[in-house]
Amino acid sequence: MISSLLYVPGNAPRFLEKAGQRGADVVIVDLEDAVPEAAKTEARDGLEKWVPEIKRGGCQVFVRVNQSDRLVEDAIAATLAGADALYIPKVEGPDILAGLDKTLTAHEGNRAPISFVPLIEDMKGLFEVRAIAQGPRVIALTAGGEDLATAMGARPTPEVLRYPKLMIHYAAKEAGVLSFGMLRTTVDFADKDALRAAAMEARDFGFDGASCIHPSVVPILNECFAPSPEEVEWARKVLAANDENAAAGRGAFMLEGKFIDAPIVTRARNLLARFEKGRATL
Template sequence: MLRSLLYVPGSSPRFLEKAHERGADAIIIDLEDAVAANEKDAARAALARTVPMVGQRGAAVIVRINTHDETTMLADASAACEAGALALYIPKVSSPEVLHQLDRHLEPLESAANRPPMRFAPLIEDPAGLLNATSIATGPRVFALSAGGEDLATSMGAQPTPEVLRIPKLMIHYAAKAAGVLSFGLLRSTADYADKTALAAAISEAKDFGFDGATCIHPSVVSLLNDGFAPSAEELDRARRLIAAADAAAQAGIGAFTFEGKFVDLPIVTRARALIARSSG
């Protein structure tokens, strides 16, 4: 499970050195918005050191690259690949073409390094990307989709309120689920990380909708994400009991049955099995 994905500025030694202590399932080393223009080259060059450093306790290491120009994009991707990062977070993806370009660029580098192929998590941040979400989700190497709420609202001349972001984020979420890839996000902007009560409610809502996890920009949110997106002990216990009842019913030649006062049929059993599988995956 990738429940929590913590952004860390690629130009901040203080945050990078402590990132592995935060308990996040994944660390996203950010070369894009969190890094000043005059520090981007140094942050990229440092990946050879920072990628293994932030991943030393087993967190998946992902690099958010720049896509504002081709030269910088490919240089960022090359450095992330050579440093051993698992995946790229690719901002401002409006169509699958950029994914195909990166795929072609990385293949010979991966072959020369004898390393597994990197995976892609496109960030959809404008209306064109939103309307192309289905084709982006089925692009090469994609393992997850996410919405960039602040940029998406800005590109529409809108405010990043829950009402504005809800439908676009759900559209991207549905595209991810249709393609069988992970879906990261909350149905609101994550810029206000201080309101823990509102964040906990948003995480619970996102879990109900089937989101797999979410990114955060502050370490204090990591535990909320880990707890909120993980199945609770009560949920797991009930799922195991339901599966046992379903297996017994199947042995007796019974399809639908009643479990703890509620009607149960195949979709409900399938959901319980999926819950168990996610918790042990």
């Protein structure tokens, strides 16, 4: 269960040293956009120190690598440092994932294979997203909202981003992998009410979690993407009533004035599974 992913610049020790204490499920150490070119090599070299230090806080650590001639070296450094996954920007097709898969196998030794989270950030990637979602090691998909808008020559408004982000989300759900994001850009973190509304909307659509660039947003994401106590209680009632009615030969029934049938029972079962999985990670 991953509700919150916090980006931290890979060249900012004052942020990195506290990153594992922010309450995020995942800290994304960013080697790409947040790091100027002159500092990228130093940031990569710092993974050996920062990845295990952040993981001691109890969260997972992903590394956003550079999609350039730095890609392979960034990916190997993240793997050797013990990162759980790579955030791979500007993925345009599954071939890049297949190549990284083969390259990293030789560097993994006894560690579990590092996972991939492709970022879809241009039109080519958007129209190849179903194939990308089926690529090796993929555990989740997400969109780069600002880059997508730029690729379209558009402004990153919720209206502009809604359809492409839903395309990426649907591809993730078809492939059975996680889907991260909200139906808006995540750059503006000052308006907490708007962020909360966007997170709740994303959860209603079935997104699993979202990323942020400021630690003040982490509690909002954790709250919005996790099942509420009322939802958990209702799901338990649904499953208990379903067991009773199934024993009586009924596949559909009324519960507290609401009609319940198979899709609602499945949704309740999935919600409880997500809740129990979240508790198991605490």
